[in-house]
Amino acid sequence: MYQKLSVMVLGSLLTLGAFASVSCAVAEEIKVGAKAPDWSGIIGIDDEKHSLADYAKAKIIVLAFTCNHCPVAVAYEDRLVALQRDYQDKGVQVVAVNVNNLPADRLDQMKIRAQQKGFNFPYLYDSTQKIGRDYGAAVTPHIFVLDQDRKVAYVGAIDDNIKEKAVKRHYLRESLDALLAGKTPPAAHTKAFGCSIKYE
Helix, strand or coil, rough: CCHHHHHHHHHHHHCCCCEHHHCCCCCCCCCCCCCCCCCCCCCCCCCCCEEEHHCCCCEEEEEEECCCHHHHHHHCCCHHHHHHHHHHHHHHEEEEEECCCCCCHHHHHHHHHHHHHCCCCEEEEECCHEEEEEEECCECCCEEECCCCCCEEEEEEEECCHHHCCCCHHHHHHHHHHCCCCCCCCCCCCCEEEECCCCC
16 A cells, blocks of 8 residues: 555656756756765754764764655654664765755654654754755755765665665665775765755
């Protein structure tokens, strides 16, 4: 039933034009190898302001642009929770960011969603959408991996299939494993897919 629902949801998204790839980005996607844009003062579901500098002790940062309303983003929530659980002792920090200003995506709803799903990583809300534009985030989810020097080491999708049981390539995990071993990710750039970020 889940597989049929996923197909129906994706079909609806395609029909409505809400499903997009990075080619539909409002701003140009930051390149692999570039210095990661700094950020500060972004409110989290803990009601605290967060900055890139807050995660200075992390060897690697997984910056995940996501939201509440998108079925594709929702399909990946458990995978992000599992990723943080599996890699936290290796020095990897997931930081999720939402820049949509739709009612379903605002901070009060983010708090509810994070509690329901047991998010074990910061979930931040940038109503100005600046961080999204700085990175060139186009869809939810859209992943940017920052290495220890805070350069962009991977950009793209979490894996190759919205249906977890059908995944053949775990792009994000492959990238993290390579970076932790001092190597270059085998696929440093992939095509992100999901719902278009609603820039204003």
